[in-house]
Amino acid sequence: MESPLWLDTHAPDLEDLPQREVRERLGDVVSDPVNLVVHGPVGSGKTAAVRALAREAHEDAENDLVELNVADFFGMTKKEIANDERFSHFISAKRKRESSKADLINHVLKESASYQPVSGDYKTIVLDNAEAIREDFQQALRRVMERHHETTQFVIGTRQPTKLIPPIRSRCFPVPVRSPDTDEAVDALERIVEREAVEYDGDGLEYLAGYGDGNLRRAVLGAQATYEAEGEVTMQAAYETLQDIGYGDRVKEMLDHAESGSFTDARSELDDLLVDDGLDGTEVLDEILRVSRSRYTGSELARVHRLAGGVDFDMHEGTSDRIHLSRLLAELGR
Structure with a gap:
């Protein structure tokens, strides 16, 4: 954006x-x-x-x-x-x-x-x-x-x-601080779109609240992406915009940087996914594995899955998603 x-x-x-x-x-x-x-x-x-x-x-x-x-x-x-x-x-x-x-x-x-x-x-x-x-x-x-x-x-x-x-x-x-429920997320989204003087409907806000699934940051980013793509925040606009959002090309670029030894560039792309796009570590890891299945074969693919398994365990232990995903990227550069 x-x-x-x-x-x-x-x-x-x-x-x-x-x-x-x-x-x-x-x-x-x-x-x-x-x-x-x-x-x-x-x-x-x-x-x-x-x-x-x-x-x-x-x-x-x-x-x-x-x-x-x-x-x-x-x-x-x-x-x-x-x-x-x-x-x-x-x-x-x-x-x-x-x-x-x-x-x-x-x-x-x-x-x-x-x-x-x-x-x-x-x-x-x-x-x-x-x-x-x-x-x-x-x-x-x-x-x-x-x-x-x-x-x-x-x-x-x-x-x-x-x-x-x-x-x-x-x-x-x-x-x-619990995750906001659907009504609370809708109220927060409505406050923002009204301040932006954006055309919207209640179904669109409910769809975005569901898209966030308790992650209000993700819901707000989805609302802004919808407005910038369609000029309004309605059910149809949100559905069409968010169905098209994918991160495959950016994850491929991140892996390219990692494999070439450009760790700073790889971590910068990781930060964009975690911060600007509001993804959590599990979502980024899922994207890495999805891209890896068409990128690697045999022992290379098995290695990525072993690394991902360790990262997934560490993230569920509650430590920093960024640190553990960065470790995976560093390992890919070896």
Whole structure:
């Protein structure tokens, strides 16, 4: 999609969140900030809910909300961390040269937490996809949380809260975010298409809610794709547009990059599928296997299936889809 994503231009405020119980829990936190564990399935709206909370709670949310996607952050190389514009201003040349990657990660966590808020009495640090944090880093995070609890609110987003160590869970208020039901998804879609002044019908919105199947991000992306293709969001338009959507050519290109050793390009295409298109890891893995069946034969195809089996198991354990799919792509380049 070339135009701005509706997910961004119509990010929900606190009162727009589809799940009533999430609105109520986060509404209580606005005036009484505590550390949170926000947990739920892919596409349920965890990140959108946290951003809505930050906009409600902070006068200057742009500066007092620090977001770290754990899957990206912990998957970065030492050089990438040191050169990231979010962190480079507090990583000296000496520290960059003499520190290990683990030391740099701990330093970034400490420095991010120690900065004074720009507005108000506290700032918010969000650690998304936290199921990917190793236990030793979780212990370091626990110490940072204890040291800076007066000026920093920590919000930990995860699909699997049981992956967090007990000392962290005990310091956070749990906020479960279930997948929105059909009526809630339809209401969220209707809010967006009306703000866009898009022609639509109720059957079209219900079809898109079913297309998302609990993943609101996927439903909204489907609505925008339908509008850009057909100029309206009706049942017929959604059916014709979404029936034609396929990812085979892009997956083939991703595998081409992986096999040629262009891992950065392969991972960039993977990120587009996971983030821009709203696919979850299982959907991407299914597409890889579908393309592989016409791409490989014999022992090569068997190897891809063995790798896919390991990735599928790891993703169901609750760790980062991106990390495990990236590992598969790296293996294909060997």
